[in-house]
Amino acid sequence: MKIESFELDHTKIVAPFVRKAGLFKGEKGDYVTKFDLRFVQPNLETMPSAAIHTLEHLLAGYLREEIDGIIDMSPMGCRTGFYLTIWGDVSEEDMKKALIAALDKVVESTEVPAVTAKECGNYRDHSLFSAVEYAKYVGEGLKQGKGKY
Ligand SMILES: [Zn+2]
Known part of the structure; x- marks a missing residue:
């Protein structure tokens, strides 16, 4: 079995x-696109778990406001970014536009959604401050467009 990300x-x-x-x-002709939303440099940087966790909570809503058809967005185990799956054949350009707009909303956020013990599996592990700082950092980097793969 070949695993794409490996x-x-x-x-x-x-x-x-x-x-x-x-x-x-x-089988029925539907398309699903998978994206690697890479936020920080592998093996040099990692987002602290409270930052990536809060970004997950905030982006879950904000990204869905920017682009239709999102199935899932989940943090990478290495804590350098997220995987996102979405219905349809979606271009990198459209996904990037949506992510930049969603990160701009994170920067303006004053609270984190779904942070009670009932709604979240680790509600004590959140940092809005850290999420906002990473949103600024990543959003700025994406706007400059210096990333490559
Ligand atoms: Zn949570």
Whole structure:
């Protein structure tokens, strides 16, 4: 079994970027696109768990306001970014535009949604301050467009 993300040479990429990691066609003709939303540089930087966790909570809503068809967005175990799956054949350009707009909303955020023990599996582990700082950092990097893979 070939795993797409294990084939990517993590020593050659430059974060941040939005990479179309796969396009899948279902039996009934539907398409699903998978994206690698890389926020920080692999093996040099990691987002603290409270930062990536709060970004997950905030972006879950903000990204869905910017682009239709999102199935899931989940943090990478290495804490350098997120995977996102979405219905349809979606371009990197459209996904990047949506992410930049969503990160701008994170920067303006004053509270984190769904942070009670009932709504979240680790509600004590959040940092709005840290999420905002990473949103500024990543958003600025994406706007400059210096990332590559
Ligand atoms: Zn949570």
